[in-house]
Amino acid sequence: MRVILAIVAAALFVAQVWADPVVPRFLDETTSSGVDSVYAGDWEYMVGGGVATFDCNGDGFPDMVLAGGTAPATFYLNKSKQAGPLQFKAEISGLEVDKVTGAYPVDIDSDGIMDVVLLRIGENLVMKGKGDCQFSRSNEAWNFEGGDAWSSALAATFEKGASWPTLAIGNYIDRTQEMSPWGSCTDNWLHRPDGIKFAAPLALKPSSCALSMLFTDWNKSGTPSLRISNDREYYEGGQEQMWRMPAGEMPTLYTDKDGWKFLRVWGMGIASFDINYDGYPDYFLTSMADSKLQTLGDDKTKPTYKDIAFAAGVTAHRPYEGADLRPSTGWHSQFEDVNNDGLVDLFVAKGNVDAMPDFANKDPNNLLLQGAEGKFVEAGGKAGVDSVRQSRGAAVVDFNLDGQLDLVVVNRREQAQVWRNTNRSGHWIEVKLQQPAHNRDALGAVIEMKLGNKNVRREITVGGGLASGRNGWWHFGLGDAMQTKLRVVWPDGTSGDWQSVSADQFYIMDRAHPLIAHWQP
């Protein structure tokens, strides 16, 4: 009987993905939610504008901090009820610092309480979580040199054997070079551990005005590399970059001799997911006009990528609605399954840099739904997320724990927006990882899920996107499947057992316990 059910479920799944994707309806609940935050500032804030989402009071609901630019960052405690309207309350948390461009949640000291890294114009800050959503500066206690730069990107990992994270911080142009900012890209920093504190940062030379960074195990070697998307507007002699990061050794760049192809774009945000089920992460890169979607070539040992954005329908190069058809400007991007059909979709935040007349001023955000054979179709307008504000950072995250992914977008000079996803189609699961001792959130792990005849792989990362990071529940859409199997490949390469789980539930996979645990809000 089980076999028959499985066959029926698989057939239904196949039938669904071949049909037009279901368009989820997002309700703009900004006003009623209590969110009232603006990413403010002029030239030095033309990039940045991030949001960090994480749970800091242990209720499972993601809380968040939004960068404010020249205004202080704002922390919002999530007061939503399960499946209810989105509700947030601004509370004093210690994160209310000005000149913040981006925010990322990382449990730096592995005490089980989330810490937050604030990227800034000026000194970056590591903020220790003290519990109950209270944070305090910990630069001195953790020997973190915040520097004095225009910081614009971050990626976090725990290198092999380390009990303390490595933070890569991307820096933008030298803001003192008023008359000639071009060619003035300042060094990116690699903050590696020194025991249970940070060592002095290592300059990653050459640096090329990073706007997005991601630690990613592109070749399944067990050692993530550092991928950096750089803004060609400002570098001289630069290109997109990927650094080898063997633990305890100096990073080295992949070059054309390794198969790395010369690519120069206005790199702004990296999204990653294995969209073609070949077992290797694929990468979406936002830019101005055409975006890129890179899949690994046939030789999986070489970092040679081919661009399939045009074929997949995700160039997102101009507005898809309205009268303003000038080329687009893309920022944060994120793969998530927003309609729970078992196929990841793609959200892209859009908005003019400032008032560049050659680019769209009314540039709606994209919601590209994946359909048959890896083709994506635009649904931003129908879904209701087609805001034409100057969007920057964002997070696609389940704020009200109903299994439907909601959305928060930070806008430059205008109010941030939050949308509740009211989709009811398809099934889902959400998973949280835990490890004892160090790297408690298992950064660098891979969650694998069986769906029909496909193996869905999700790398657990903090980084990518634009100035935004998230930590907590990791979401999978299941389509019509009522059950699936999961396993975790932990950061040290150890694979857990496949475990059966039922749809529409939350699960905690704790390395200290062999059996997956059901969780309820």
Added chain:
Amino acid sequence: MKCLRFVIATLSVLASVLAWSGFAQAEMSEDILGKWYGLVLQLVRHTPTYSPPVASRAFAYLGVTAFEASAAGNATTRSLVGQLNGFKSVPQLVAGQTYDEAVVLHAALGFAVDQFFDNTGPSGHRAMAALDDKLLKDAAKGLPPDVVTRSTEFGHAVAKAVLDWSQTDGGSTVENMGFPMTYQLAKGPAHWVPTSTIALQQAPLLPTWGDNRSFAMPTGASCPLPPPPAYSEDKNSEFFKEAQEVFDISKNITPEQKAIARFWSDDPMLSPTPPGHWISIALQLFERNHVNLQDQVDVLARLGIAEADAFIGCWNVKYRYDFLRPVTFIKRVIDPNWEPLMVTPPFPEYPSGHSTQSGAAAAVLTQFFGDNFAFDDATHVKDGLKSRRYASFAAAAEEAALSRIYGGIHFRAAIAQGLAQGRCVGAFATALKTRN
């Protein structure tokens, strides 16, 4: 005494004072010219609409602006009014009034750069404002306020006259980064088809640019070319042999050929573009050879005009023949997996734009510096490319043309005929009369 730098109708000053002022005047003006052009090279690189044809147009108008601003009140210089198509007048100095040459030049260039690069990004605007403030402070130091005001107004008026003239040339509005929103591809295997999967580039760049009003050349069709070798898949045909040559070179390319391809790649938005490359060469030589201001503005005007006319003439021919790129033919007939070294530009192949404009630029620089003038070109040093040495401007132009075969983006006929067209175009610029 700096207010006497530039006086008309009044020569009642001591010869010794004039000599001192003249030296300071020249230094200040040369500094202003060099700094504005240095910023322009950056703005060309960092303003997304500035594809090579668009950049060449700006260089032409900026060169004319600088020339006319410097020519005013100079009895030895002849205006370009009446020599360039549609250029009918520029303001004249008021007799008996005192002007400062450096302030006039700064005001004219500042106004023109601000207008031609109005569509640049926030950093470009910030840089323009900062440079404007600094140079004005430097130039106005010690001058009576009324001289600064009068000189600034005159400089603006000269630049505005050139700007007004530019508005009717057909190239003042560039939408969608130069790519038409709709475009009907010609049918037949010989014709251009998109060569990339960039959505914006499924239509070719600036298909009507060849209809623009030219500058010194009578019309865009004044330097016509014969058709390219007839399309053929016959291995013995001239065309097939040219395609085979591109393929064979790519399979046996030497490090030196690769370096040449990269050096002259001059990609839009990643370099000052091909016309900017030649402007950069001129600026390097001005500094090396201590070229005086009068000659600098003369060369910059002619060079800009020659390059702009070259792109108009080249585009006129490109869209007449609408010929396919090597990557299209080689993938279709010789090797479906072939990839050129360089990114293929998104417009028809014949003739090679870099060849045409290099031929035209070389004609202008040869006229001023002479034949067999050896020089080093350090345009791309900041991008990590070593400087290259050339025995003459013609040799540099030939290498620029050859780079397109090494890069796999042009056939032989396109570069040979491109250079020939460039020489034809350049002759119109070198024939301009700039001295009385």
